[in-house]
Structure formats: structure tokens, C-alpha cells
Amino acid sequence: MFKKKNNMNKLLFFVAFLAFGFGFSQSKSSSDSLVIQDIVVTATKTKVSPKQIGRVVHVVDSADLQNMQGKNILEILKSVPGIEIGGSGNAFGSNFSIISRGGRNKNALVLIDGIPVFDPSQIENNYYDLNLVNPSSLEKIEVVNSGGSTLYGSGADAVVINLMTKKNYSNEKPLAQIGVSAGSFGTLDTHYSLGGKKDKLSYNFRGSYLKTDGISAINIAGSDPDLDGGDKHNLGVNFQYDLGKTKLFTDFNFNQIIAQYDAFFGDDKYTSQNKKHLVGLENTHGAGLFKATAQYLETQRDQSGEYTSRVYLGQAEEYFKFSEELDLLVGYELRSENYFANSSFSGVTSARENQFSSHQPYVQLQAKWKNLNLVSSARYVFHSAFEDAFVYHVSPSYLFKNIAKDTDLSIRSSLSTAYITPTLYQLFTDDLYTEKNPAEFSPENSLTLEGGISLYVGKKFTLNGTYFNRTTRDEILYRNGVYDENFSLVQRGMYFNSTGKNQYDGVEVDFQYKPFHFLSFGSSYTYTNLKNVQSVAQSLRIPTHKISGFVRTQPSKNLNVGLQYTYVDQREDQDFFTWPYPLVNLPAYHLLDFHSSYNINKNTTCFLMLNNLLNQNYQEVFGYQTKGRNFMLGLNFTF
Numbered sequence: 001m002f003k004k005k006n007n008m009n010k011l012l013f014f015v016a017f018l019a020f021g022f023g024f025s026q027s028k029s030s031s032d033s034l035v036i037q038d039i040v041v042t043a044t045k046t047k048v049s050p051k052q053i054g055r056v057v058h059v060v061d062s063a064d065l066q067n068m069q070g071k072n073i074l075e076i077l078k079s080v081p082g083i084e085i086g087g088s089g090n091a092f093g094s095n096f097s098i099i100s101r102g103g104r105n106k107n108a109l110v111l112i113d114g115i116p117v118f119d120p121s122q123i124e125n126n127y128y129d130l131n132l133v134n135p136s137s138l139e140k141i142e143v144v145n146s147g148g149s150t151l152y153g154s155g156a157d158a159v160v161i162n163l164m165t166k167k168n169y170s171n172e173k174p175l176a177q178i179g180v181s182a183g184s185f186g187t188l189d190t191h192y193s194l195g196g197k198k199d200k201l202s203y204n205f206r207g208s209y210l211k212t213d214g215i216s217a218i219n220i221a222g223s224d225p226d227l228d229g230g231d232k233h234n235l236g237v238n239f240q241y242d243l244g245k246t247k248l249f250t251d252f253n254f255n256q257i258i259a260q261y262d263a264f265f266g267d268d269k270y271t272s273q274n275k276k277h278l279v280g281l282e283n284t285h286g287a288g289l290f291k292a293t294a295q296y297l298e299t300q301r302d303q304s305g306e307y308t309s310r311v312y313l314g315q316a317e318e319y320f321k322f323s324e325e326l327d328l329l330v331g332y333e334l335r336s337e338n339y340f341a342n343s344s345f346s347g348v349t350s351a352r353e354n355q356f357s358s359h360q361p362y363v364q365l366q367a368k369w370k371n372l373n374l375v376s377s378a379r380y381v382f383h384s385a386f387e388d389a390f391v392y393h394v395s396p397s398y399l400f401k402n403i404a405k406d407t408d409l410s411i412r413s414s415l416s417t418a419y420i421t422p423t424l425y426q427l428f429t430d431d432l433y434t435e436k437n438p439a440e441f442s443p444e445n446s447l448t449l450e451g452g453i454s455l456y457v458g459k460k461f462t463l464n465g466t467y468f469n470r471t472t473r474d475e476i477l478y479r480n481g482v483y484d485e486n487f488s489l490v491q492r493g494m495y496f497n498s499t500g501k502n503q504y505d506g507v508e509v510d511f512q513y514k515p516f517h518f519l520s521f522g523s524s525y526t527y528t529n530l531k532n533v534q535s536v537a538q539s540l541r542i543p544t545h546k547i548s549g550f551v552r553t554q555p556s557k558n559l560n561v562g563l564q565y566t567y568v569d570q571r572e573d574q575d576f577f578t579w580p581y582p583l584v585n586l587p588a589y590h591l592l593d594f595h596s597s598y599n600i601n602k603n604t605t606c607f608l609m610l611n612n613l614l615n616q617n618y619q620e621v622f623g624y625q626t627k628g629r630n631f632m633l634g635l636n637f638t639f
Contacts, residue, residue: 181634305343
């Protein structure tokens with residue numbers, strides 16, 4: 001992928017791929033309107049049935065979100081098959097790890113309404129602080145456990161998480177919603193929204209406020225723990241103006257979290273806020289759809305220093321639907337990143353010095369012939385700090401229809417490459433503890449091979465089984481500094497590219513069954529095998545086995561009741577409180593959660609969430625405390 005040789009051949013291949021698609025657009029166009037199924041969008045950037053793609057897309061829809069009211073976004077994602085969230089049960093605002101297929105935060109890309117969001121000033125690649133998200137603002141979540149760099153760029157390696165926000169554009173009359181809940185640890189959570197449509201203008205205003213006294217973050221012998229609480233503010237507004245075939249839209253979001261924490265830095269305060277501005281347009285023309293967006297994301301953090309990052313991201317896409325058998329997507333992305341820092345570690349750094357940019361054309365072809373489906377895509381990356389890059393994805397699948405009554409069977413496969421660029425911090429940091437690497441960095445790259453089956457029985461039963469094999473190269477690691485017997489620094493640490501490869505493989509299985517309209521249940525199992533891992537840091541907190549399950553029932557017309565179960569296998573961690581950071585074992589644990597909601601009338605609903613019913617004493621990160629048995633009780637009003 002990222003190599004100094006043969007880049008011209010790869011560029012020619014990309015141009016040929018693009019020309020092939022345009023050749024079809026000139027000869028095969030036979031439809032004057034878009035007819036695409038509104039099922040899932042994240043795997044292909046187009047609306048498509050999950051039966052027609054070679055990868056599994058897990059969906060947390062609005063009903064699922066209602067059944068998990070009282071949970072934060074990390075706890076919700078922890079229930080998704082194939083994902084483990086380390087730190088989801090820790091103190092308010094704590095750091096977390098998104099673990100999937102042996103990957104960590106740097107291998108997971110978060111999207112908001114299909115557009116990447118991240119903070120390039122963070123040490124870890126592609127990190128977006130999900131603590132800033134309030135689930136009340138979400139309509140749906142789509143998760144693709146697979147590489148997605150061809151469509152979304154850097155970081156879309158092991159998993160892509162698409163947070164899709166509420167719009168309420170279809171309401172001719174204004175729709176207002178207010179929610180308030182309270183619970184353990186002095187927690188108060190409120191949210192509100194107003195959305196509707198007036199002539200050609202659609203609008204949505206939303207906001208939320210959360211306050212908690214919290215728990216003590218630290219949990220080690222000899223510590224003097226105190227409560228680490230905080231508060232969170234979220235504001236958002238979006239508009240859409242419908243001109244017929246053209247729609248103009250804009251979106252603005254402000255999110256802020258202030259959290260107390262202890263441990264390494266003593267008792268201190270952590271503040272993080274971001275502002276996101278988005279403008280765009282969609283134009284439908286004949287058999288095509290053109291979409292263009294421009295997004296500005298600014299993140300400011302105050303954590304033993306001040307850090308400000310800015311990401312400018314522009315995209316233009318043309319979608320052609322030539323027939324029911326052939327689709328083509330052609331896109332172009334411009335991206336610019338910079339950050340400023342002022343801390344005791346780094347002194348003052350300039351955003352002008354700490355920046356890079358890229359422009360990236362990409363293309364995707366979706367073809368169908370009888371029961372055979374093919375999705376293939378490619379992206380070429382021109383980067384200001386690295387050699388050019390080329391990534392690709394090929395995903396054939398075959399659908400056996402009606403193998404039994406109302407039963408379809410899909411045989412799936414996928415081959416994809418992905419890349420992860422170093423963060424600005426890794427590239428340019430030169431401070432008290434870390435020196436800048438004089439050598440030229442290469443982005444990390446990976447190759448993922450997967451195959452599996454999906455079984456569909458009407459709308460009542462779904463079963464997915466997937467085997468994956470993921471290989472990574474050129475991973476960016478950190479060489480610790482060298483200290484003498486007096487613990488004085490002799491040599492600073494440094495980031496560098498590893499020379500070998502890491503291999504992970506495993507199995508993901510999940511099913512959902514709804515035998516009656518009042519009863520549904522499901523389960524998932526994930527097995528992750530670390531076949532060949534070069535560094536201890538690349539294996540921390542990754543469980544070999546994880547099991548999740550749920551049961552939901554509706555005993556009466558207005559009452560819903562559910563249970564959620566989670567088992568996480570033992571994991572290996574490091575004791576970062578003791579030099580030289582020895583390895584420790586985190587025991588396995590079980591969690592059982594209860595949820596109930598009741599419709600008091602057509603405009604009022606109440607809910608009760610009981611988390612950790614068994615009051616398990618467990619650790620997700622060594623030395624840090626998790627929440628014991630806790631509850632949230634709330635009311636929601638619609639006007």
C-alpha cells in the first residue's frame with residue numbers, strides 16, 4: 001500500500017477503474033429515477049439491502065435506543081456484536097478503548113451522519129471523544145466490523161461506527177420532545193428537541209445537559225479516592241431547504257464535557273469541547289445523485305495543558321444508478337489538519353508547523369448478476385507528509401433465495417486493505433519526554449480477509465457467522481525513555497514504525513429471533529486470537545472471548561421489559577502505577593442489566609434502567625474503578 005515504488009502503476013489502475021465506471025455510465029443508463037432500498041448505508045455509502053453486500057452491518061435502531069435509555073453511548077456500543085468497549089463502566093468522562101478484531105481506538109473510525117470525526121492533537125490516531133455524545137440526539141447507529149478506508153479514508157481499519165442523528169424533517173407540525181432522568185451518583189440528565197417543516201424549510205433544534213457527582217476514578221491500594229464527577233452540555237441545530245431536485249442543508253453542533261479525575265495527575269479537571277459546522281447540497285438528476293459537503297471540526301482540550309485541533313474536510317460525490325443491476329459511486333475528498341499545544345510537556349507549538357493535508361479520489365462499483373452480488377471500491381491518497389497510497393476492497397456474495405419457506409441464505413466474502421496515518425502529535429512532538437523521530441514515517445496498513453454466511457427467515461430470524469483474518473504492518477509504536485537509578489531521564493522516548501507484522505484472526509457469530517410480536521431475544525459471541533503480536537501494547541485489554549445476549553418482552557400493550565447480559569473474558573493489562581509497568585491479569589466478569597418502560601399516555605413515557613444488577617466488582621482498566629449496581633429513572637414527553 002504505502003510504498004515508494006510502483007505508485008504510477010497503482011495510479012493507472014485507479015484511472016482505469018474510474019474510466020471503466022464512466023464507460024458504463026455512458027452505455028448502460030436506463031433509469032430516470034433513483035430506486036434504492038432504505039436499509040443500511042454505511043457499508044457502501046448507498047441505501048442497500050444487507051442481503052446484497054458481503055459484510056455484516058449491525059444496526060442499533062430507534063427502538064433499541066429506547067430500550068437502552070439510561071445508558072451512555074459507550075455502554076450502548078458495548079452491546080454491539082464484535083465490539084468491546086474498555087472503560088465504558090469507569091468514572092464519568094474516562095478514557096476508553098474501542099476493541100474490535102484485535103484493533104484499538106486507532107483502528108476504529110467514528111462517523112457522524114456518514115462523515116469522519118476525530119481529534120488530530122490526540123496521541124492516539126483517529127480518537128474521537130465519544131463521551132461528548134448524548135444518545136438522546138441519535139436516531140440510529142450502524143456498525144461495520146471490517147475495513148472501510150476506500151470509502152472513509154484513514155482509520156477505517158477494523159470497525160466503522162456511524163452515529164446517525166435525529167432530523168424530524170417529515171413533521172408538517174412542530175414536534176417537541178423533552179426528557180428528564182435522575183439516578184445513582186447524583187446524576188441528572190435532561191434533553192430537549194424541536195423539529196418540523198414549514199413549506200420548503202425543515203429544521204431541528206436539540207440540546208441536553210448532564211450532571212453527575214460520579215464515583216472515584218482511582219481504585220488502587222494506598223490511594224485517597226474522592227468523587228470524580230462533572231457535567232456535559234450539547235447543543236445542535238440543522239436546517240434543510242428543499243428546492244425540488246436540489247436540497248441545501250446545514251448543521252451546527254457544540255459539545256462540552258468537564259470531568260474531574262485523579263490518579264497520575266493528582267486531583268485535576270479535564271475539559272473537552274468541540275464545534276462542528278457542516279454545509280452541503282444534494283442534487284438529483286436523471287439516474288444520478290450529486291452530493292457535496294464541507295465540514296469544519298474544532299476541538300479544544302484542557303488536560304495538564306491546552307490543545308486545539310482543526311480539521312477541514314470537503315467531499316464531492318456523484319452516484320449513478322444505471323439499472324437494478326449496476327451502481328457507480330465516484331468521489332473526491334480534500335482534508336486538512338492542524339493543531340496547537342501549550343503545555344508543561346511541549347511548551348508552545350504552532351498550528352502552522354503541526355499540519356498536513358491530503359486529497360483523495362475514490363470509486364465504488366456495485367454489480368448484480370442474478371443471485372451474485374459484487375461490491376468493489378478503491379481510493380488513491382495524495383498526502384503532503386507521506387508517499388502516495390492506494391487501498392482497495394472487493395466483496396462478492398451469493399444469495400440463495402427460498403432454500404426453505406421464506407428462507408434466504410447469503411454466502412459472504414471480503415478482501416480489503418486499510419491505512420492509518422500517524423497523528424500530528426506523533427509526527428511533530430518534541431517535548432520533555434518525547435523526541436521527534438528524524439526518520440520518515442510510513443502510515444500503518446492492514447489487510448483483512450473475511451468470509452461467512454447469513455441466514456434470513458422472513459422478518460423473524462437472522463443469523464450471521466463470520467471468520468476474519470487481519471494482518472497489520474508498519475504499526476506505529478512508542479519506545480519508552482531511559483532512566484537512571486535516580487529515575488532521572490537519560491534518553492527521551494520516540495515514536496517509530498515497527499518492521500514486522502501483527503496477525504489477528506477470529507470468529508463473530510450473532511443471531512436475533514422474534515417468535516412472537518411481544519417477544520424477541522438474541523445473542524452474540526466473539527472469539528479473538530492474537531496470532532502474532534510484536535508489542536505488549538498491541539494486546540492489552542483484548543478479551544479472547546466475549547458473549548452478549550438480550551431478552552425483550554411486552555407483557556401488555558404499554559409495558560416493555562428487557563434484560564441485557566454481557567460476559568467478558570480475562571484480559572492482560574499493565575500496571576502503569578508501578579515502574580517498569582509490569583503485566584497484570586484482569587479477571588473475567590459478568591454484567592446483567594434490566595430495563596423497563598411504560599407508556600403512561602400517547603405523549604408520556606417513563607423508564608427504569610438498572611445496570612450491573614449483580615453488583616459485580618470488576619475492572620476494565622487496571623487501577624480504575626467501575627460502577628457498581630446503579631439506576632436511572634426518567635420521563636419523556638412529546639408535544
